[in-house]
Amino acid sequence: MIDSAVMSNDELVEFAEGLARVASTGGGPKALAAHLGTLLDAAVLVEDAEWRHVALAGAAKRSVPPSSRDLISAAPKDGEGAVALQTPGDAAGGVAVRIRGGDSPLGWLSVFPNGSGAEGRLAAVRLAAAAIAVELSRDAGGGRNRRKSFWDRLISRAYDDPIEAKDDATARGISLAASYVAVAIEAEGLEETVAATKMGDLRRICLETLRSGSGDIVVLERGGGFVFLCPAPMEVDAANARTAATLIARTATKNHFGAKIVGGVGRPAEAIAAHRTVEEARESMFIARRLFGGSRVMPYEDLGVYPMLLRGGATSAELREVSDRILAPLRAYDEKHQTELIRTLRLYFDVGQNVKTAAAELSVHRHTVFYRLRQIAEISGHDLDSAHDQLTLRTAMAIDALNSHER
Numbered sequence: 001m002i003d004s005a006v007m008s009n010d011e012l013v014e015f016a017e018g019l020a021r022v023a024s025t026g027g028g029p030k031a032l033a034a035h036l037g038t039l040l041d042a043a044v045l046v047e048d049a050e051w052r053h054v055a056l057a058g059a060a061k062r063s064v065p066p067s068s069r070d071l072i073s074a075a076p077k078d079g080e081g082a083v084a085l086q087t088p089g090d091a092a093g094g095v096a097v098r099i100r101g102g103d104s105p106l107g108w109l110s111v112f113p114n115g116s117g118a119e120g121r122l123a124a125v126r127l128a129a130a131a132i133a134v135e136l137s138r139d140a141g142g143g144r145n146r147r148k149s150f151w152d153r154l155i156s157r158a159y160d161d162p163i164e165a166k167d168d169a170t171a172r173g174i175s176l177a178a179s180y181v182a183v184a185i186e187a188e189g190l191e192e193t194v195a196a197t198k199m200g201d202l203r204r205i206c207l208e209t210l211r212s213g214s215g216d217i218v219v220l221e222r223g224g225g226f227v228f229l230c231p232a233p234m235e236v237d238a239a240n241a242r243t244a245a246t247l248i249a250r251t252a253t254k255n256h257f258g259a260k261i262v263g264g265v266g267r268p269a270e271a272i273a274a275h276r277t278v279e280e281a282r283e284s285m286f287i288a289r290r291l292f293g294g295s296r297v298m299p300y301e302d303l304g305v306y307p308m309l310l311r312g313g314a315t316s317a318e319l320r321e322v323s324d325r326i327l328a329p330l331r332a333y334d335e336k337h338q339t340e341l342i343r344t345l346r347l348y349f350d351v352g353q354n355v356k357t358a359a360a361e362l363s364v365h366r367h368t369v370f371y372r373l374r375q376i377a378e379i380s381g382h383d384l385d386s387a388h389d390q391l392t393l394r395t396a397m398a399i400d401a402l403n404s405h406e407r
């Protein structure tokens with residue numbers, strides 16, 4: 001435990017006045033950290049809530065890690081909210097306190113003294129963390145809040161004109177991508193005492209998994225989770241976002257997150273229509289939770305007819321669109337290679353999935369039917385042994401048959 005009673009009241013007042021002078025001159029987090037480093041003869045590291053480097057100040061006669069994240073995660077917490085840091089192969093250690101803006105975590109302030117300067121001066125570290133919190137909150141309250149309000153407006157369909165949306169984004173310092181893919185993520189079963197910390201961990205895991213070279217990922221807090229808008233100017237970017245999103249639950253498990261992760265991925269949408277991909281991502285998350293269970297993130301495109309069943313009231317045109325989308329890969333393959341995959345699938349279902357009977361009806365060997373079924377699974381992306389995928393294919397075939405007179 002770190003003793004916080006060593007500094008006298010006069011010393012604390014003098015230090016606080018020094019922090020105020022630094023802040024009044026616009027020195028920012030780095031200058032405030034330097035003021036603390038001088039008092040403690042220490043290196044002072046400031047990181048934001050996503051563990052990004054904010055400032056490194058003071059003097060170091062010892063090794064300082066590039067981030068305190070692993071040290072903080074591994075360290076026991078004391079009753080006063082401070083964390084005693086033990087660096088590998090270094091007996092001096094250090095101390096870290098959370099930087100908070102009200103109830104919101106803004107980051108961490110870590111101190112690595114050259115000697116024992118941090119012992120008994122925890123109050124000074126906390127004063128410095130409070131002063132840095134003001135600076136970080138001020139920065140966030142300016143440009144960051146203006147940027148956040150843009151995304152809130154965009155998702156709520158406040159813009160009718162793409163040019164208006166782009167101009168407003170530019171005015172707020174946002175470089176708008178042509179298209180986005182939304183990823184909705186929620187954690188289930190978190191204990192209230194650790195929920196805030198765990199949500200910060202989940203945000204970090206998601207951003208690290210989804211990171212893209214196509215632009216900055218937008219993070220929106222929604223309900224008990226997050227929506228991430230991933231820039232997808234090309235189809236390959238959308239495909240990469242989908243693939244990365246499906247790995248989030250597995251990555252969380254590897255990081256010992258300790259709670260179930262459920263999520264969904266929307267289809268790519270133009271920036272002006274970003275609400276569509278967000279709605280699809282949240283629909284996918286709802287379906288994944290209700291029908292599939294476990295920790296998983298499911299793309300909208302893999303859910304077949306379930307989104308249509310969830311929404312209800314689909315028009316004939318919408319039903320045909322769903323059927324055409326599901327059967328299009330098989331129909332295109334048949335047309336290109338003069339095969340009968342669609343006919344084989346329809347007959348296979350009509351005879352109760354009896355391969356021998358289907359082979360007789362098609363006048364082919366049953367091994368040929370098995371081969372065609374494997375092709376159907378590979379080309380369509382639907383597993384014929386899965387009840388969920390069978391429902392999707394059966395529904396698509398039924399809609400196709402009902403509208404065959406229009407072909």
